[in-house]
Amino acid sequence: MILKLVIVSLSYIKLKMKVFIMDIANRPHQHLAIRTIAMPKDTNPRGDVFGGWLVSQMDLAAGTIASIRSKGRAVTVAIDGLVFHKPVFIGDEISCYVEVIKVGRTSIKLKVEAWVRRALSNDTLNVTEGIFTFVAIDAQGRPREVPITSVSDA
Numbered sequence: 001m002i003l004k005l006v007i008v009s010l011s012y013i014k015l016k017m018k019v020f021i022m023d024i025a026n027r028p029h030q031h032l033a034i035r036t037i038a039m040p041k042d043t044n045p046r047g048d049v050f051g052g053w054l055v056s057q058m059d060l061a062a063g064t065i066a067s068i069r070s071k072g073r074a075v076t077v078a079i080d081g082l083v084f085h086k087p088v089f090i091g092d093e094i095s096c097y098v099e100v101i102k103v104g105r106t107s108i109k110l111k112v113e114a115w116v117r118r119a120l121s122n123d124t125l126n127v128t129e130g131i132f133t134f135v136a137i138d139a140q141g142r143p144r145e146v147p148i149t150s151v152s153d154a
């Protein structure tokens, strides 16, 4: 009986480890820019999380990285290829991962992926992605050059 219990427990731990490793392997390898929780205030009267709320989180995440990369103020000039793969529910933990994919003279193109960890099941999945373009601006709001930091930027 005890042996049976040990075998069942070991199988359970093995399964959990496999799920954990698959979860880590599936996550994006970009920079985690922000993490937040979807709250009731972020929903419409029917209780669905607004797509616009999620996009604003992604915009904040991209803006943080654009600002760090451009060493100053940067504003959103375009959002392309936005796709909502799955819904977001109240209580879901949202993580926005950002990758700089192109640095221009005054602009920076960033890929943003929003992932959720479901509040009840702990499942993690990619819910939304899109390409955000930011322009580095000066104190007068005019485009300014993004500093070159590597040979590939030149």
Ligand SMILES: CC(C)(COP(=O)(O)OP(=O)(O)OC[C@H]1O[C@@H](n2cnc3c(N)ncnc32)[C@H](O)[C@@H]1OP(=O)(O)O)[C@@H](O)C(=O)NCCC(=O)NCCS
Pocket (backbone or CB within 6 Å): 075, 076, 077, 078, 103, 104, 105, 106, 107, 108, 133, 135, 137, 141, 142, 143
């Ligand atoms: C961003 C802004 C300063 C750019 O001014 P602009 O006079 O259009 O600047 P430019 O034409 O010189 O373009 C600047 C850069 O943006 C890029 N760009 C401009 N429009 C773009 C677009 N629609 N998509 C992608 N990139 C674009 C240009 O290619 C250029 O990049 P590069 O220098 O790396 O080659 C101006 O459009 C602006 O203030 N927009 C409002 C931004 C804002 O308030 N965002 C928040 C909304 S609430």
